[in-house]
Amino acid sequence: MNDQLLLTPDQRDALQEVTNIAMGQAGAQLAQILEVFVQLSVPRINITESANIAGNILQLVGTPQSVTAIRQAFSGTLRGEAMVVYDENGCRDLADLMGYEDDIDRDSERELLLDVGNVLVGACLNGIAELLQAKLSFSAPTIMAENVEVGRLINPQQLTWNYALLVEVHFTLEVRDFTCHLMTLMPEESIVALKSALDAFMENF
Amino acid sequence: MLSPADFIVSEINAGIFMLDREYRVLLWNRFMAHHSGLESEAAIGRNLFELFPELPQKWLVKKIDSVFVLKNFAFTSWEQRPYLFRFQHNRPITGGIDYMRQNFTFMPMRDESGEVEAVVVTLLDATDSAIYQTMMQGAMQKLEESSNRDGLTGVFNRRYIDARIFDEIQRIQRYQAVPFSVVLLDLDHFKRINDTYGHLAGDEVLREVARRVQPGLREPDVFGRYGGEEFILILPQTDIEGARAAAERIRFAIGSETIVSGDEHIAVTASLGVAEFAPPFATAAEVTQAADEALYQSKHAGRNRVSVYVAQQSKVG
Numbered sequence: 001m002n003d004q005l006l007l008t009p010d011q012r013d014a015l016q017e018v019t020n021i022a023m024g025q026a027g028a029q030l031a032q033i034l035e036v037f038v039q040l041s042v043p044r045i046n047i048t049e050s051a052n053i054a055g056n057i058l059q060l061v062g063t064p065q066s067v068t069a070i071r072q073a074f075s076g077t078l079r080g081e082a083m084v085v086y087d088e089n090g091c092r093d094l095a096d097l098m099g100y101e102d103d104i105d106r107d108s109e110r111e112l113l114l115d116v117g118n119v120l121v122g123a124c125l126n127g128i129a130e131l132l133q134a135k136l137s138f139s140a141p142t143i144m145a146e147n148v149e150v151g152r153l154i155n156p157q158q159l160t161w162n163y164a165l166l167v168e169v170h171f172t173l174e175v176r177d178f179t180c181h182l183m184t185l186m187p188e189e190s191i192v193a194l195k196s197a198l199d200a201f202m203e204n205f
Numbered sequence: 206m207l208s209p210a211d212f213i214v215s216e217i218n219a220g221i222f223m224l225d226r227e228y229r230v231l232l233w234n235r236f237m238a239h240h241s242g243l244e245s246e247a248a249i250g251r252n253l254f255e256l257f258p259e260l261p262q263k264w265l266v267k268k269i270d271s272v273f274v275l276k277n278f279a280f281t282s283w284e285q286r287p288y289l290f291r292f293q294h295n296r297p298i299t300g301g302i303d304y305m306r307q308n309f310t311f312m313p314m315r316d317e318s319g320e321v322e323a324v325v326v327t328l329l330d331a332t333d334s335a336i337y338q339t340m341m342q343g344a345m346q347k348l349e350e351s352s353n354r355d356g357l358t359g360v361f362n363r364r365y366i367d368a369r370i371f372d373e374i375q376r377i378q379r380y381q382a383v384p385f386s387v388v389l390l391d392l393d394h395f396k397r398i399n400d401t402y403g404h405l406a407g408d409e410v411l412r413e414v415a416r417r418v419q420p421g422l423r424e425p426d427v428f429g430r431y432g433g434e435e436f437i438l439i440l441p442q443t444d445i446e447g448a449r450a451a452a453e454r455i456r457f458a459i460g461s462e463t464i465v466s467g468d469e470h471i472a473v474t475a476s477l478g479v480a481e482f483a484p485p486f487a488t489a490a491e492v493t494q495a496a497d498e499a500l501y502q503s504k505h506a507g508r509n510r511v512s513v514y515v516a517q518q519s520k521v522g
Binding site for chain 2: 029032033098099100101107108110111114115118119122123126137138140141142
């Protein structure tokens with residue numbers, strides 16, 4: 001791997017710190033939206049090789065059973081895609097929290113997956129961007145896969161990058177039986193941009 | 206004179222409007238005015254939900270609030286929620302759908318301190334995409350349907366029949382449902398018909414046999430061509446006696462009248478074999494094999510008859 005892509009120990013610490021702070025804020029904001037307490041894990045940060053991406057995701061999600069996932073692109077100072085991976089139960093339990101009334105049909109359920117995903121992605125990435133004084137904009141999320149094995153979420157043969165930075169957080173809601181994983185993937189050129197943003201962040205503190 | 210930015214917001218061929226925290230309209234561009242019939246002077250300052258009571262308020266409030274709180278973009282897509290506003294679309298003649306399909310983006314507009322002071326909403330008309338997608342789905346469905354059919358006779362093909370037998374077996378194993386029966390049907394002396402009257406006549410015979418069988422079928426029955434001059438019938442929730450009776454009716458329907466091809470009148474009969482999917486059968490191959498054995502008995506006993514598979518006692522010694 002090109003050394004340029006490796007985070008120095010300081011940069012890694014700073015990124016860990018930034019994501020921790022951002023997740024804390026995200027948790028508070030999500031609680032405000034969903035009106036329930038949201039628990040976020042400590043973010044896990046990895047540089048992953050495209051050939052190993054499926055295995056890495058499987059390791060992070062930690063279950064071989066079928067999942068449903070959405071994806072959403074972000075661009076600006078940092079460019080990449082975020083994925084939210086739901087287990088089999090999806091997020092149907094959250095329907096009322098997101099303002100859905102009555103029983104929801106298949107399309108509403110998809111919309112709910114997209115809505116919840118968008119909220120989680122936005123809460124986390126905006127927090128990071130703000131701390132790093134990066135500008136981000138988002139495009140509409142789309143369904144990436146429905147009821148597939150975790151290992152098949154991404155087809156490594158279709159990837160056009162070699163290395164990517166993978167940041168993973170998982171969410172649990174205390175009162176509901178809900179958990180999901182947020183994975184943010186940034187390709188090579190964004191890693192370089194992120195490294196300089198981290199350097200600037202450290203200089204300011 | 207308008208600034209370029211104001212001009213664009215006003216005239217662009219997409220909906221743009223802006224809401225404050227109380228969902229009051231702050232901006233309402235020409236596209237919105239044009240499609241809603243509500244001029245911007247009439248909309249500005251009014252509560253969006255009072256102006257459009259048909260909007261899904263609870264859900265939309267949540268969405269808009271999330272933009273204020275999270276300072277985040279939010280989206281809706283026509284694929285899940287076809288429209289929010291009941292707007293006419295620009296394909297009134299050729300469209301075939303009720304209201305304009307709409308994609309929305311909700312954007313936080315921040316003040317100098319970084320707080321969100323308003324939410325800007327854009328509406329893109331996705332009607333054309335929706336129409337193309339509907340057309341594509343229709344085409345896919347036709348393709349799927351035609352890949353299940355036998356080209357000559359129009360009845361189901363072997364691939365589809367095999368899949369349906371598999372489904373039936375799954376259903377039985379999952380729900381302990383009533384077993385099904387299989388009827389195999391083979392035209393008698395078909396080679397002789399081909400040799401005597403030619404292949405075109407032979408094809409006409411196959412088509413006519415398929416036509417004669419179908420009126421006697423029930424809705425859940427699945428009838429198809431299994432290959433050459435062999436047909437197969439799946440009878441869900443039917444025991445061996447019911448299947449035998451159905452097979453007799455089919456045999457009669459096929460042989461009752463000669464088949465006319467050009468000037469020729471061709472006498473056609475069929476031999477049939479019947480088997481029920483019951484223990485110890487566990488696979489599709491086993492039950493079709495059993496029906497095939499019964500069919501062989503019909504052929505052996507002189508053709509133009511129905512035989513039923515009876516499980517043989519296991520031989521001792």
